[in-house]
Amino acid sequence: MNLKLRLEKLCDTRSWVRLHFMDGTSLIGRVLRIGHDYVEIESYGEADRHGIPEYSKHLIPLGLCKYLTIDSAHFAEAERRRLDYVSQLESNPDTISELEH
DSSP, rough: HHHHHHHHHHHTTTOOOEEEEESOOOEEEEEEOOOOSEEEEEEOOOOOOSOOEEEEEEEGGGGGEEEEEOOOOHHHHHHHHHHHHHHHHHOHHHHHHHHOO
16 A cells, blocks of 8 residues: 555544654654545654644655654654644633644
8 A cells, every 4th residue: 555545544543653764863752644645643842852742744755755654652642742732722711822823
């Protein structure tokens, strides 16, 4: 199965994935959308950085992706960071209004 088809299936369930790139780096995030030649994922900070989770969306050209990991122990930690981020937004309504501007 090629990479794009696998990502499309993961997008349907908004699954966690680790994208590995040609330069040896990787990014863990939830698959939001697959375009003709890109993937959009959201992430909630890096595992090696502790502190406030940082939400970010990434548009990544499919040509940069070497392979993906669909089952990893890091995904539980990534989901925990996502839930922490969402709970911080819900407990502090000022943050939501700042993000909307």
